[in-house]
Amino acid sequence: MTTAFPSAVRVRIAPSPTGDPHVGTAYIALFNYVFAKKHGGQFILRIEDTDQTRSHPESEKAILRALRWVGLAWDEGPDIGGPYGPYRQSERAALYRQAADSLVQKGTAYRCFCTEARLDELRKQQKVDGGRQGYDRHCRSLTLQEATTRAQAGETFVVRLKMPIDGESVVNDYLRGEVRFENSLIDDQVLLKSDGFPTYHLANVVDDHEMKITHVIRAEEWLVSTPKHEALYRAFGWDIPTWVHLPLLRNPDKSKISKRKNPVSLDYYRDAGYLPEALLNYLGTMGWSISGDREKFDLAEMISVFTFDRVSLGGPVFDLVKLRAMNALYLRELDDQRIVERLRSWRFSDEYLQSLVPLVRERIELLSDFVGKTDFFFQGDVDHMAMAADLIPKKRTRAETVELMKAMIEWLDVQRDFAAPVLEADAKAFAAKVGWAPKEVFMLLRVGATARKATPPLFETLSVLGRDLVRRRLRECLEVIKRLPEPAAAPAAKQP
């Protein structure tokens, strides 16, 4: 496995701006970055925003900011451009349409006019029969002329790839060697959606080729779709890049890392006070080792000795306790002045303090009161256990409260705008929707987000805290509530 890499190494991280900047993105970006730098190559950032309904420009901004925070700088990207731009897929739509069309003309892809209803029905039937899952290739037998006529008549269609019907696909993964797939089990993948936008599969392959990507270093979840990608490269007549599928980061229960079970947003780590270099170092120990008895190393050192041969394939559990210990190591190494600087750029900046003062100015009588009134703004996780008695509202059961908290977290997960007035209006709407009194909802929100019953105005407070801290704390709070005993019935007899 010790192939020499050409100096023209070009790799990429291709996040989709559909949510928070994800630790998994930083993880994969790190290995791409390090590999590129090791071989004097380029590290490219490409935004995969082909999902019209789920992509958001704020999310893209957040991803760029977070990647910068963590210390990974790209050589080409949507903000700085580069020779193979644009680096945002929504700006390359024509390219994909053209690519899909060329495949249709060549006969390696075909238009499919099947309706969603038919596909649903098909899936349902397949479930009953227990046979082969997936598209039945109904439209594959249409002639090009037939299909063209129907398309020109205005019928909506998608473009699907013609996978080989038999034989097998052998994918060469750099870390695992040959992986075999039976072609008959692989779907005729949709390449172009009915809205004219490409799917991941098409856009990704086209761009990786156009951008001259040599090594596709991505998460293991993509391994099984790699034969489709290879089929696409072949259909175009393009060279296939080297595949490197890294193991997936895991929750403590070993499932794929998820926001429900782990803080997953890079902004959370920033706001909770983790040092980016410690986070990066920790990510570097996930599935990779620098040597047998060392685990503390900086980026430069990782680059200097990097090789994929030291990757281990078991899915590493992302352990907050260990990360914290790593962070402590880095913190202790900083001299006093540097720690002061870090604190300033974290939460002791003039800017942040100024956002706090309006919230507490009427509530403090001495300057020294400030600290006690604002402590939860300077904490990461907060002690909900101490609030156990106030977590379940009077007249509510634990089960009801759990459901409410779940619904509230779901709502906040999609709440992009954290400006106080917006939050307030949306919170009221939320309360109405779930049929709870606003004051009940607000108190739960308050206690969940701050572990306090008395705080500055709720929505201003949430706004300043920021969505990542709020959502993490609510999740923690939910876990605490779940473990609480059912409160005694409301008019419960008081014990003497």
Next chain:
RNA sequence: GGCCCCAUAGUCUAGCGGUUAGGACAGCGCCCUCUCACGGCGUAGACCCGGGUUCAAAUCCCGGUGGGGUCACCA
């Protein structure tokens, strides 16, 4: 469920045919010490199971089991 990947302590890992199976976090104990923390020392704790191959398997092969991923007009 089909297909694919994976498998060393609770967790991250070293190991790549012959080791008293090494390191780190967490745990426990002791030392340092006005407390706590840091630091130091120590301690407990692992090769998933079963077959092969071999003089010799944590290491190679096969099977099982377990975990994970994936089966979208999401990425």
